[in-house]
Amino acid sequence: MDLHYSDEDLAFRDQVRAFLDSHLPKDLQAKVLKHLRLSKDDFVRWHKILAKQGWVAPGWPVEFGGTGWSPVQRHIFEEECARAGTPRVMPFGIDMVAPVIMAFGNQQQKDHFLPRILSCEDWWCQGYSEPGAGSDLASLKTSAVRGVDADGEHYIVNGQKTWTTLAQHADMIFCLVRTDPSVRKQEGISFLLIDMHAPGVTVRPIIMLDEDHEVNEVFFDNVRVPAANLVGQENRGWTYAKYLLGHERTGIAAVGRSKRELAFLKRLARREQNNGRPLLEDPLFAAKVADLEIELMALETTVLRVLAQAREGAKAAPGPEASVLKVRGTDIQQALTELMLEAAGPLALAFDAAYLEGEQEHGIGGDDDAAPLASYYFNYRKTSIYGGSNEIQRNIISQMILGL
Amino acid sequence: MNVDFNPEQVQFADALKRWIARDYSFEQRRAMLRSEAGSASQAWATLAELGMTALPVPEAQGGFDGGAVDLFVVMRELGRGLVLEPYFATVLGAQFLKLGGGHAALLERVAAGDLKLACALGERQARHALHDIALRAEQAGEGWRLSGEKVAVVYGQDAGVLIVSARSAGGQRDEAGISLFALPHDAPGVQVTGYRSLDGQRAATLRLDGVALPASALIGAAGAGWDILDAAADYGAGLLCAEALGAMEALFEATLDYLKTRQQFGVPIGKFQALQHRMADMFIHLEQARSMAMLAAVKLDGADAAERRRVVSAAKYRVGQAARFIGQGAVQLHGGMGVTDELAAAHYFKRLSMIELTLGDRDHHLARFMAQPGFQQAA
Ligand SMILES: Cc1cc2nc3c(=O)[nH]c(=O)nc-3n(C[C@H](O)[C@H](O)[C@H](O)COP(=O)(O)OP(=O)(O)OC[C@H]3O[C@@H](n4cnc5c(N)ncnc54)[C@H](O)[C@@H]3O)c2cc1C
Numbered sequence: 001m002d003l004h005y006s007d008e009d010l011a012f013r014d015q016v017r018a019f020l021d022s023h024l025p026k027d028l029q030a031k032v033l034k035h036l037r038l039s040k041d042d043f044v045r046w047h048k049i050l051a052k053q054g055w056v057a058p059g060w061p062v063e064f065g066g067t068g069w070s071p072v073q074r075h076i077f078e079e080e081c082a083r084a085g086t087p088r089v090m091p092f093g094i095d096m097v098a099p100v101i102m103a104f105g106n107q108q109q110k111d112h113f114l115p116r117i118l119s120c121e122d123w124w125c126q127g128y129s130e131p132g133a134g135s136d137l138a139s140l141k142t143s144a145v146r147g148v149d150a151d152g153e154h155y156i157v158n159g160q161k162t163w164t165t166l167a168q169h170a171d172m173i174f175c176l177v178r179t180d181p182s183v184r185k186q187e188g189i190s191f192l193l194i195d196m197h198a199p200g201v202t203v204r205p206i207i208m209l210d211e212d213h214e215v216n217e218v219f220f221d222n223v224r225v226p227a228a229n230l231v232g233q234e235n236r237g238w239t240y241a242k243y244l245l246g247h248e249r250t251g252i253a254a255v256g257r258s259k260r261e262l263a264f265l266k267r268l269a270r271r272e273q274n275n276g277r278p279l280l281e282d283p284l285f286a287a288k289v290a291d292l293e294i295e296l297m298a299l300e301t302t303v304l305r306v307l308a309q310a311r312e313g314a315k316a317a318p319g320p321e322a323s324v325l326k327v328r329g330t331d332i333q334q335a336l337t338e339l340m341l342e343a344a345g346p347l348a349l350a351f352d353a354a355y356l357e358g359e360q361e362h363g364i365g366g367d368d369d370a371a372p373l374a375s376y377y378f379n380y381r382k383t384s385i386y387g388g389s390n391e392i393q394r395n396i397i398s399q400m401i402l403g404l
Numbered sequence: 405m406n407v408d409f410n411p412e413q414v415q416f417a418d419a420l421k422r423w424i425a426r427d428y429s430f431e432q433r434r435a436m437l438r439s440e441a442g443s444a445s446q447a448w449a450t451l452a453e454l455g456m457t458a459l460p461v462p463e464a465q466g467g468f469d470g471g472a473v474d475l476f477v478v479m480r481e482l483g484r485g486l487v488l489e490p491y492f493a494t495v496l497g498a499q500f501l502k503l504g505g506g507h508a509a510l511l512e513r514v515a516a517g518d519l520k521l522a523c524a525l526g527e528r529q530a531r532h533a534l535h536d537i538a539l540r541a542e543q544a545g546e547g548w549r550l551s552g553e554k555v556a557v558v559y560g561q562d563a564g565v566l567i568v569s570a571r572s573a574g575g576q577r578d579e580a581g582i583s584l585f586a587l588p589h590d591a592p593g594v595q596v597t598g599y600r601s602l603d604g605q606r607a608a609t610l611r612l613d614g615v616a617l618p619a620s621a622l623i624g625a626a627g628a629g630w631d632i633l634d635a636a637a638d639y640g641a642g643l644l645c646a647e648a649l650g651a652m653e654a655l656f657e658a659t660l661d662y663l664k665t666r667q668q669f670g671v672p673i674g675k676f677q678a679l680q681h682r683m684a685d686m687f688i689h690l691e692q693a694r695s696m697a698m699l700a701a702v703k704l705d706g707a708d709a710a711e712r713r714r715v716v717s718a719a720k721y722r723v724g725q726a727a728r729f730i731g732q733g734a735v736q737l738h739g740g741m742g743v744t745d746e747l748a749a750a751h752y753f754k755r756l757s758m759i760e761l762t763l764g765d766r767d768h769h770l771a772r773f774m775a776q777p778g779f780q781q782a783a
Contacts, residue, residue: 135673135739139670345532352599374602382740385736385740
């Protein structure tokens with residue numbers, strides 16, 4: 001098992017660094033590094049820069065516009081992007097719906113949707129969760145009834161999705177819908193692609209605890225969806241959704257971003273004073289930072305081990321191992337935001353929405369670095385909840401790995 | 405595991421409970437939070453009518469001369485109700501005036517509900533060390549001239565009078581040479597920049613540019629402010645523990661309720677052992693925090709300074725631990741609902757987080773606890 005990068009890997013890393021140096025717009029980078037809120041334009045701008053380079057979908061097969069990179073190269077790319085402070089590429093199109101379309105969609109769907117995902121012509125969102133179906137996703141109720149009218153075969157969709165990330169920007173939503181209520185709950189679900197601009201679709205904002213508009217409720221009131229937008233077979237949607245969840249997810253650990261944030265934390269703690277000395281020299285605080293740094297080292301090594309396994313072909317894709325990475329990764333991310341909040345101390349009290357939106361130069365509380373940190377801390381409580389809560393991840397570890 | 409409160413204390417608590425239920429529902433509070441002022445003048449008038457503003461003030465100045473345990477009872481209810489009024493800031497300010505002696509007229513106005521106070525103690529470089537003071541006070545004839553900056557002045561914009569700690573002699577981190585002043589908000593040269601924090605409170609940065617104050621503005625003796633400052637800050641930290649306790653109690657109850665009602669996989673989520681254990685741990689934290697908040701309140705009335713410091717720091721640390729465990733746990737157990745602004749749980753969590761950062765965080769108080777005489781000796 002090789003835990004080190006090869007010479008080719010290192011050369012690849014230099015290539016990525018050079019690209020980021022010359023192509024990442026400074027204003028975007030500054031927003032990311034300062035923990036400010038990004039607009040739709042910010043995300044789209046970066047997506048298009050990567051698309052032009054042919055690097056926006058590293059995981060896709062080359063035939064569809066992917067890169068052909070090895071898992072290790074993809075990891076290096078993700079890490080370098082995080083280190084440089086790029087906006088993230090929204091996963092809903094590239095990493096979520098596209099693999100399902102590639103694996104189970106028909107030729108027409110591939111021809112139509114995949115290029116539009118690459119070019120960011122369509123902004124996608126994910127319509128899985130419902131008010132009554134969170135961790136217990138299979139109990140979802142949104143119904144899709146098949147019928148025929150003058151314009152052909154279609155589904156009539158009724159119901160409600162919730163927690164839909166950035167649906168306010170979306171052109172398309174991929175949904176799990178119930179097409180057969182009479183069978184076992186996992187067996188009557190289908191995977192449907194719905195135009196967000198279709199009549200009967202309504203988006204209502206949900207405001208998060210940091211007062212950001214990040215998630216939404218999406219209502220379907222007799223929405224007509226062409227039958228051509230069904231992916232794969234009717235009532236097989238659960239299988240496709242699970243395929244997606246089991247897909248490669250070492251990125252979930254977010255090691256690159258955490259390394260960047262650790263560096264930020266140390267800078268902050270070196271600058272902040274505690275009894276006339278840098279806070280980072282305070283033994284109590286320093287011990288917490290050190291503990292976190294060691295946790296992060298362990299996580300990074302774990303990620304590299306998973307990647308090495310993939311490289312050796314022992315196992316194509318990490319399944320339940322992804323749960324280890326999610327739990328640890330989010331624990332570390334949350335701990336970082338906690339320590340940043342502590343490092344900022346009373347200066348973190350200030351809340352300045354205009355500054356966070358990038359509309360204003362300086363934080364009112366006085367310290368630009370500190371101004372967004374309370375928001376960041378509060379916002380990041382989400383990471384242990386979404387994408388399968390950490391409790392659910394532990395259930396997966398104990399059942400799938402430990403056989404308990 | 406309950407300490408008995410006397411009938412007056414129970415009455416105070418009941419009156420507050422009724423008022424909060426009637427006038428301070430979560431929805432009413434959200435409207436206030438979004439308003440320009442961030443609180444409601446009617447609410448302050450009601451607090452005065454209920455006797456809350458008179459509670460901390462000595463009888464000679466028209467108050468009830470309430471002790472720390474009385475204030476504990478009040479702060480806990482305000483914590484439960486997530487009340488946004490600048491009550492804590494005012495009570496803390498009054499404590500400075502009481503400890504300093506004099507300033508009877510100001511205290512009378514506080515008791516009557518006519519005057520709100522705020523305490524400008526923190527500086528950018530100081531973090532939680534209140535003796536780290538760069539703001540200068542220079543003698544000018546009979547009076548004083550103040551110049552410098554204070555940050556994170558909670559409710560600094562609302563206050564008619566601000567209690568300001570200043571350096572009149574000595575080095576920046578000396579305990580000797582600190583002087584305290586009662587600064588009128590409208591004195592020439594005072595610049596207050598207000599802002600809000602994510603927990604809905606208001607705070608301000610205070611800039612003083614050669615502000616002239618008469619000799620009568622001094623609180624206590626010149627250069628000898630540290631003992632007052634240290635004691636008042638302990639009093640404040642102790643009361644924040646009470647507020648945090650109230651918030652934790654309410655948050656705990658809301659979460660317990662949620663575990664019993666939210667259904668997933670065909671059962672209430674409280675049936676999952678992972679959540680049961682987490683909730684049981686939250687309960688254990690709550691009990692420990694309750695004990696320490698009570699102990700602090702009791703020791704604030706009467707204990708000598710060394711014992712007071714030891715217990716208050718222990719309490720603020722331990723309550724901070726509990727606040728974090730319970731706050732984060734409550735959000736987690738609420739799932740997606742827990743991270744929305746629509747849910748009270750999120751607001752309790754935010755308030756608890758900000759209380760942790762006020763008047764000393766966990767590290768600060770842990771270090772202070774270890775620095776007390778006696779810690780190094782075997783029992
Ligand atoms: C910011 C954010 C963005 C999101 N984005 C999207 C999106 O774009 N698209 C989408 O479809 N969904 C999205 N979600 C939804 C997310 O996937 C759900 O919130 C998540 O699955 C949890 O469901 P829930 O909120 O209903 O909580 P619940 O399922 O009600 O869980 C409540 C608590 O019970 C625990 N619990 C539940 N079942 C068990 C069990 N069996 N054992 C132990 N503990 C259990 C949970 O861990 C949690 O602590 C998002 C959520 C958030 C917060």
